[in-house]
Amino acid sequence: MFDLIVKGGTLPDGRVADIGISGDRIAAVGQLDGAEAGQVLDATGDLVSPPFVDPHFHMDATLSYGIPRINQSGTLLEGIELWGELKAIATIDEMKSRALAYCDWAVSMGLLAIRTHVDTCDPDLKGVQALLDVRETVRPYLDLQLVAFPQDGFYRDPNAHAQTLRALDMGVDVLGGIPHFERTMADGRASVQELCRIAAERGLPIDLHCDETDDPNSRHIETLAAEVIRHGLQGRATGSHLTSMHSMDNYYVSKLLPLIAEAQVNALPNPLINIVIQGRHDTFPKRRGLTRVKELRAAGVTVGWGQDCVLDPWYPLGTADMLDVAFMGLHVAQMTHPDDMRACFDMVTIENARIMGLEDYGLTVGSMASLVVLDAAHPVEALRLRADRLAVISKGRLVAQAPRRQVRLDLPARPKNVIRRHPMR
């Protein structure tokens, strides 16, 4: 007797299987004909995937677009300036209600684990207080990890060092930084060294905004990889963005890639943001500003796709849809081979889960019973359609459902409705 059976779905690897759920765990995967269940969800012909995961977000800033004004230049630097104006006037309650509204969107999109950076440069740590609260509120249905993020620079802001340590003492999960925003390259390097030392001392993962610039001389990823090896942090470090690698000298990158792989530093591009924020100082040709995704993957580096921003000082769009993120990444990185497209789907599910260090993730017996039913036959079709989420199950509970979309046609001698699914050849 199961609490819930998801019947007849197609798994990302192509197997057709029923999934039996007991409590908050997957209890069986396979042919479950005749098995009893409190509830049965028919997923015949639909894709059943482990939930989407976003390892890079800013939940303290989300859903604030236009407050107190919009970003006129579209640059990272004006975004940081604008965020400075917003955080001075935002209240803890406002931040909480915006964050919770975003979490509702996330759940409806089958996005059930998010790593969010939270600004530690505000003297009252309002964002930290708000998001620690939100983390507890959503815990029954969404895994939220917080990164202590000294947005105004670990050394550039005189209070950032103490405030960031305070945030860690309050229970923030991961240590962050922003070396390319320090005043000098030397300060940037020193910040990476000190942050890695603190991460090692406290036994914490580290996730830096790293080299989010078009400057090919921004090489903090090299320091990060070397310090990770020095402190034994392999597998616990992530370089977010790494956009300067787009513009770096090829010979230098040929030495850098094996170093990143040796250090087991994860790479986390944020394609929606990278494509709109980078290259703003270029005329033509205008750089794409996405890191070298295929090359990092070929070198054995774990690479995910992050969302980064939704309706905030840096980005005027976004819907909490990780398929949108993967779809943009697929285009900008030119990952159009079927194997690459399938990899893009894995990057917003399995690979992102690895970056967040999620235990019990996946569609295997004993795993957490969290999954999403998509109106698509397979992962590539899910990407092409940015498929609707028909059902979302989180920790054994059906938390979101949507009817299958139907478009009625009224055309002479044509079908009465249109289905955009298409058999793969």
Ligand SMILES: [Zn+2]
């Ligand atoms: Zn970010």
